[in-house]
Amino acid sequence: MAFHVDSEVGALKQVILHRPGLELTRLTPSNVHELLFDDVMWAGRARQEHDQFARRLREHGVTVHLYADLLAAALDAPGARDFLKQRLTNATQFGPALDKPLDEFVDGTPGERLAELLIGGVLKSDVTAPATTSLLWSHLDDEDFLFTPLPNHLFPRDNSAFVYGGVSVNPMAEIARKRETLHSRIIWNFHPLFRDAGLHFYYGNDDVDHEPATVEGGDILVIGNGAVMIGMSQRTSPQGAELLARAFFASGMVTRVIAVELPKTRAFAFLDTAMTMVDRDAFSVYPYLDLSLRSYTLTPRGSGGDFSVTENRDLFGPVAEAVGVEQIRVLKAPIDVKGAEREQWDDGNNFLALSPGVVVGYERNTTTNRYLSDQGIEVIAIVGSELGRAHGGPRALSCPIERHPVE
Numbered sequence: 001m002a003f004h005v006d007s008e009v010g011a012l013k014q015v016i017l018h019r020p021g022l023e024l025t026r027l028t029p030s031n032v033h034e035l036l037f038d039d040v041m042w043a044g045r046a047r048q049e050h051d052q053f054a055r056r057l058r059e060h061g062v063t064v065h066l067y068a069d070l071l072a073a074a075l076d077a078p079g080a081r082d083f084l085k086q087r088l089t090n091a092t093q094f095g096p097a098l099d100k101p102l103d104e105f106v107d108g109t110p111g112e113r114l115a116e117l118l119i120g121g122v123l124k125s126d127v128t129a130p131a132t133t134s135l136l137w138s139h140l141d142d143e144d145f146l147f148t149p150l151p152n153h154l155f156p157r158d159n160s161a162f163v164y165g166g167v168s169v170n171p172m173a174e175i176a177r178k179r180e181t182l183h184s185r186i187i188w189n190f191h192p193l194f195r196d197a198g199l200h201f202y203y204g205n206d207d208v209d210h211e212p213a214t215v216e217g218g219d220i221l222v223i224g225n226g227a228v229m230i231g232m233s234q235r236t237s238p239q240g241a242e243l244l245a246r247a248f249f250a251s252g253m254v255t256r257v258i259a260v261e262l263p264k265t266r267a268f269a270f271l272d273t274a275m276t277m278v279d280r281d282a283f284s285v286y287p288y289l290d291l292s293l294r295s296y297t298l299t300p301r302g303s304g305g306d307f308s309v310t311e312n313r314d315l316f317g318p319v320a321e322a323v324g325v326e327q328i329r330v331l332k333a334p335i336d337v338k339g340a341e342r343e344q345w346d347d348g349n350n351f352l353a354l355s356p357g358v359v360v361g362y363e364r365n366t367t368t369n370r371y372l373s374d375q376g377i378e379v380i381a382i383v384g385s386e387l388g389r390a391h392g393g394p395r396a397l398s399c400p401i402e403r404h405p406v407e
Helices: 043-059 067-075 080-087 096-108 111-120 135-139 175-190 238-251 316-323 337-345 366-374
Strands: 012-017 063-066 145-147 160-163 166-169 200-203 220-224 227-232 256-261 275-279 282-285 295-300 307-311 329-331 352-355 358-362 378-382 398-403
Touching: 012 043, 012 067, 012 352, 043 063, 043 358, 043 378, 063 067, 067 080, 067 111, 067 175, 080 096, 080 175, 096 135, 160 175, 160 220, 160 398, 166 175, 166 238, 200 238, 220 275, 220 316, 227 238, 227 316, 238 256, 238 295, 238 307, 256 316, 275 352, 295 316, 337 366, 358 366, 366 378
Parallel strands: 012 063, 166 200, 227 256, 282 329, 358 378
Antiparallel strands: 012 398, 160 166, 220 227, 256 295, 275 282, 295 307, 352 358
């Protein structure tokens, strides 16, 4: 089976979602900010809302894979647990006395439960005490974490992004998210669905320390026709964007990259918090985003990944040229500054397209949804009262692995 994502708005065929699990129940007032959340979430309600989201996708013919199920199956494949232990349960991470107990924990825990704990967090009380003295073990209380929870697995696109015929396994910027990439590498390299698919890896499927060349999937938009937009943001550095562009061009699957400098504010942590593509010629854009953002068009020079850089006079002219349309419809909802800030906080411009002009968005962003409907965009509204508190809309909640080009 060939996995490919050839556009932002072509027919979506397969997607990976992560249904919220144990990790949300272990999100507390004392660790919430360290784990990059603003508040604790009602885990049960978040799961209900996520189930509704998955159901709406399936109703529109999309095959939905659940991340934890993929990880559990991958962990039971030959070699997967050794791969995990070499990179996680070692003396550098936990001291020499905990090597053996943690290795035994990894080897002896059933795949489904191990996947749940790797994502949800491993407490000291989950592991058998070491036979030899461990300073770390003595230091920790029973309810302290050996492996911290990873609630941001809710956003599976960030750590892995499929772009045309390849995938970037993204080195994450924040310490609280770095282990997510290891889990995805286990899936891509050991799950039979992907292990035998001949995946092409652009970046990150290695043990190299990529700092400061970080990349996250919310900054990668596959706009079609061989073109990609990359946001240079709080999470994706210019170095990361450049390394990724070089890999794109060396593969021959990408012919143009448009790099966009985003404002250095939390509201625009990713490119897809500022804008998402909702039709073959249309973007939903934050109403008060300054469209004089600096942007650059990168085009390949030769076949080895080298490229030329041209600073653009405007943003959407080069995007229209890359996509192959006369003009981009820049859809900005008519809303005052305060209302725009509220809808931005609720991911008002983070839409997941199911096909050209058909998108999924949170129901609470009523002004933006109504405006898009008036412009001919069908908005499938889902409940996001709890999911939205994690600050990621339907696009962020999903990792497409098969999407067709736009006709």
